[in-house]
Amino acid sequence: MLKIKNLHVKLEEEDKQILKGVDLTVGAGEVHAIMGPNGSGKSTMSYVLSGRDGYAVTGGGASLDGADLLEMEPEERAAAGLFLAFQYPVEIPGVGNMTFLRTAVNAQRKARGQDEMSAADFLKLVRAKARTLKIDADMLKRPVNVGFSGGEKKRNEILQMAMLEPKMCILDETDSGLDVDAMKLVAEGVNALRDAGRSFLVITHYQRLLDHIKPDVVHIMADGRIIRSGGPELALEVEQNGYADILSEVA
Amino acid sequence: MAALDDVTVKDGVEEETVEAVKSLAGKYKYGWETDIEMEYAPKGVSTDIVRLISGKNEEPEWMTDWRLAAFARWEQMDEPTWAMVSYPEIDFQDIYYYARPKSMEVKPKSLDEVDPKLLATYEKLGIPLKEQMILAGVEGAEAAPAEGRKVAVDAVFDSVSVGTTFQEELKKAGVIFCSISEAIREHPELVKKYLGTVVPASDNFYATLNSAVFSDGSFVYVPPGVRCPMELSTYFRINAENTGQFERTLIIADKGSYVSYLEGCTAPKRDVAQLHAAVVEIIVEEDAEVKYSTVQNWYPGDENGVGGIYNFVTKRADCRGDRAKVMWTQVETGSAVTWKYPSCILRGDDSQGEFYSIAIANNMQQADTGTKMVHLGRNTKSRIVSKGISAGKAQNTYRGLVSMHPKAKDSRNYTQCDSLLIGDKCGAHTVPYIEVKNNSSRVEHEATTSKVDDEQLFYCRSRGMGEEEAVALVVNGFVKDVLQALPMEFALEAQQLVAISLEGSVG
Numbered sequence: 001m002l003k004i005k006n007l008h009v010k011l012e013e014e015d016k017q018i019l020k021g022v023d024l025t026v027g028a029g030e031v032h033a034i035m036g037p038n039g040s041g042k043s044t045m046s047y048v049l050s051g052r053d054g055y056a057v058t059g060g061g062a063s064l065d066g067a068d069l070l071e072m073e074p075e076e077r078a079a080a081g082l083f084l085a086f087q088y089p090v091e092i093p094g095v096g097n098m099t100f101l102r103t104a105v106n107a108q109r110k111a112r113g114q115d116e117m118s119a120a121d122f123l124k125l126v127r128a129k130a131r132t133l134k135i136d137a138d139m140l141k142r143p144v145n146v147g148f149s150g151g152e153k154k155r156n157e158i159l160q161m162a163m164l165e166p167k168m169c170i171l172d173e174t175d176s177g178l179d180v181d182a183m184k185l186v187a188e189g190v191n192a193l194r195d196a197g198r199s200f201l202v203i204t205h206y207q208r209l210l211d212h213i214k215p216d217v218v219h220i221m222a223d224g225r226i227i228r229s230g231g232p233e234l235a236l237e238v239e240q241n242g243y244a245d246i247l248s249e250v251a
Numbered sequence: 252m253a254a255l256d257d258v259t260v261k262d263g264v265e266e267e268t269v270e271a272v273k274s275l276a277g278k279y280k281y282g283w284e285t286d287i288e289m290e291y292a293p294k295g296v297s298t299d300i301v302r303l304i305s306g307k308n309e310e311p312e313w314m315t316d317w318r319l320a321a322f323a324r325w326e327q328m329d330e331p332t333w334a335m336v337s338y339p340e341i342d343f344q345d346i347y348y349y350a351r352p353k354s355m356e357v358k359p360k361s362l363d364e365v366d367p368k369l370l371a372t373y374e375k376l377g378i379p380l381k382e383q384m385i386l387a388g389v390e391g392a393e394a395a396p397a398e399g400r401k402v403a404v405d406a407v408f409d410s411v412s413v414g415t416t417f418q419e420e421l422k423k424a425g426v427i428f429c430s431i432s433e434a435i436r437e438h439p440e441l442v443k444k445y446l447g448t449v450v451p452a453s454d455n456f457y458a459t460l461n462s463a464v465f466s467d468g469s470f471v472y473v474p475p476g477v478r479c480p481m482e483l484s485t486y487f488r489i490n491a492e493n494t495g496q497f498e499r500t501l502i503i504a505d506k507g508s509y510v511s512y513l514e515g516c517t518a519p520k521r522d523v524a525q526l527h528a529a530v531v532e533i534i535v536e537e538d539a540e541v542k543y544s545t546v547q548n549w550y551p552g553d554e555n556g557v558g559g560i561y562n563f564v565t566k567r568a569d570c571r572g573d574r575a576k577v578m579w580t581q582v583e584t585g586s587a588v589t590w591k592y593p594s595c596i597l598r599g600d601d602s603q604g605e606f607y608s609i610a611i612a613n614n615m616q617q618a619d620t621g622t623k624m625v626h627l628g629r630n631t632k633s634r635i636v637s638k639g640i641s642a643g644k645a646q647n648t649y650r651g652l653v654s655m656h657p658k659a660k661d662s663r664n665y666t667q668c669d670s671l672l673i674g675d676k677c678g679a680h681t682v683p684y685i686e687v688k689n690n691s692s693r694v695e696h697e698a699t700t701s702k703v704d705d706e707q708l709f710y711c712r713s714r715g716m717g718e719e720e721a722v723a724l725v726v727n728g729f730v731k732d733v734l735q736a737l738p739m740e741f742a743l744e745a746q747q748l749v750a751i752s753l754e755g756s757v758g
Contacts, residue, residue: 053705075713078714078715084713090707091707092724093656094728095725103724104711104715105715106717111715
């Protein structure tokens with residue numbers, strides 16, 4: 001599914017190397033978690049994969065189902081099946097949440113040569129998906145993320161994910177700023193989407209999200225590299241001992 | 252459930268818009284011309300020309316005299332230079348002031364007698380002059396109410412009105428809706444009583460010129476207590492070359508009446524700039540309400556600033572009676588140069604004025620637009636929401652005056668002007684003038700300038716939208732407050748215009 005090979009990335013504006021050779025392969029249907037201290041390059045990786053401006057790839061590459069991701073425009077990556085749940089979802093005043101969703105769904109369908117979804121079908125679908133995420137009619141009507149609470153914003157990201165049905169989902173600290181109940185709701189939303197054809201890359205600081213979204217593989221990232229990979233027990237180890245042990249081990 | 256159903260309706264509208272935007276692909280779609288035999292008055296302006304226009308319209312002597320007085324005044328006046336716009340000097344003697352299709356020489360008695368070419372012109376513009384339920388261009392829109400709505404249209408082609416629909420039905424309700432030339436002939440008592448009382452013939456350079464040479468326009472009178480049974484609309488088309496359009500609109504809403512009026516404008520693509528200097532006067536009596544909406548889409552010139560319409564317009568509403576209400580809504584996307592300040596004189600106590608505006612300037616366009624809210628009566632309220640969007644090398648200025656006179660106790664104004672810059676070669680300017688001459692009134696002003704946010708664009712694109720679609724979505728959100736104030740049909744057209752005029756201006 002997702003293959004990242006020796007990826008080197010620096011910030012365009014300042015000459016600062018952030019990723020220093022990341023190697024990562026996520027197979028179809030797998031859930032991988034990436035943990036790591038602040039500033040290790042986790043979010044940068046998610047942005048580079050989804051095509052945000054401001055980063056220069058200085059070496060290596062990334063592909064989705066064999067297609068070179070880094071050559072594509074952000075919308076092409078989305079149409080190819082990549083989805084990033086933002087750590088800080090963006091507010092768009094004046095644009096209804098529903099309109100936004102429908103525009104996105106139809107843009108992707110069009111890019112894939114499919115017919116646009118009719119208003120009725122779309123409405124049916126969005127209502128059903130919103131219900132499971134406890135997103136009410138009012139939230140669908142309000143402008144995208146404007147005045148949403150932290151929990152509402154994150155649930156909204158998951159709703160978008162559910163509607164767009166991507167193959168490769170990247171969740172960038174989706175648990176940050178959530179209370180326990182909100183986190184559960186989000187995790188349930190994610191779990192409902194797990195299937196053999198869909199993979200997840202879950203970026204998080206804390207083990208607690210992984211109690212709800214059980215990963216197949218856990219990676220520890222530090223200073224722009226993945227320094228250790230293992231099973232779910234690795235996350236527990238971090239939770240108990242922090243990163244210091246692992247970091248010193250590698251050094 | 253009901254709430255969600257509402258969502259579908261809105262959603263449907265926007266979907267239509269996105270579709271239309273895609274299919275229109277950024278071209279000025281009204282740039283064609285009608286090949287029709289025209290009759291011109293000689294170029295230039297003089298007392299002879301003023302008499303000639305007055306004669307063509309078979310006007311009574313008082314009208315001719317009024318025009319001649321305005322002309323004498325105009326000759327003493329200088330063109331205003333304070334607006335933040337620049338354009339080559341206009342040679343006022345090199346313009347045709349009167350152009351009418353030959354076929355209009357004998358005034359058609361009904362729409363059936365109008366030259367089919369003229370009817371076809373409006374048909375092509377999406378404004379069929381048949382008496383039908385709904386304006387074209389909205390048929391098939393999911394959001395349109397199933398039973399349809401009636402809109403009466405007055406069509407002005409160059410210097411003359413070619414026809415007005417639904418006149419009979421309106422007459423039954425007591426509403427007079429006709430061309431101003433017809434009103435001068437048929438209802439002289441009303442015209443005499445109101446013409447020039449809101450915008451005096453000596454008001455400003457262009458209004459004075461208009462007073463001397465206006466050739467046609469629309470006239471509306473809604474009698475006391477009548478709610479006009481349908482929306483009224485005038486569609487202005489400049490077709491002939493080197494011709495100025497000087498139309499005059501006079502709307503009178505008598506006590507306790509209501510009318511909603513729409514105005515649309517287009518012109519062919521030409522290399523030579525053309526002048527459009529209109530005057531709109533609105534009189535709102537006690538407890539009456541007038542909504543005036545404009546979707547201005549005159550040819551804006553090409554990307555190098557060649558050609559286009561110079562749109563120098565004076566629009567003013569006078570809330571004469573207590574509790575009178577007026578609302579201006581405008582979407583300005585066309586014209587090479589725009590100079591326009593629809594204003595409200597809040598004379599009656601508790602009267603209200605509202606101004607909602609979107610001005611979009613792309614390429615080399617220049618817009619200097621805004622409003623004046625003159626509070627004279629007690630407890631008067633005004634609200635201004637202005638959104639300026641600049642792209643390409645365009646310059647967009649909001650210029651507004653809020654004036655609270657000594658007697659306007661406890662009055663309130665709220666002004667919000669936001670500017671959005673797309674790209675780094677365009678400009679946005681805000682010039683608010685505020686005068687408060689009493690101590691119980693309140694004036695609030697908010698101004699913001701923002702660039703289309705890269706974060707927002709990336710967010711949209713990461714969900715699969717193309718760059719232009721993303722810009723259209725974000726900008727449409729920005730202008731929503733204004734679009735919501737427009738009647739349904741115009742909201743649709745305006746949304747399309749917003750997206751079209753920004754096409755290709757990303758970055």
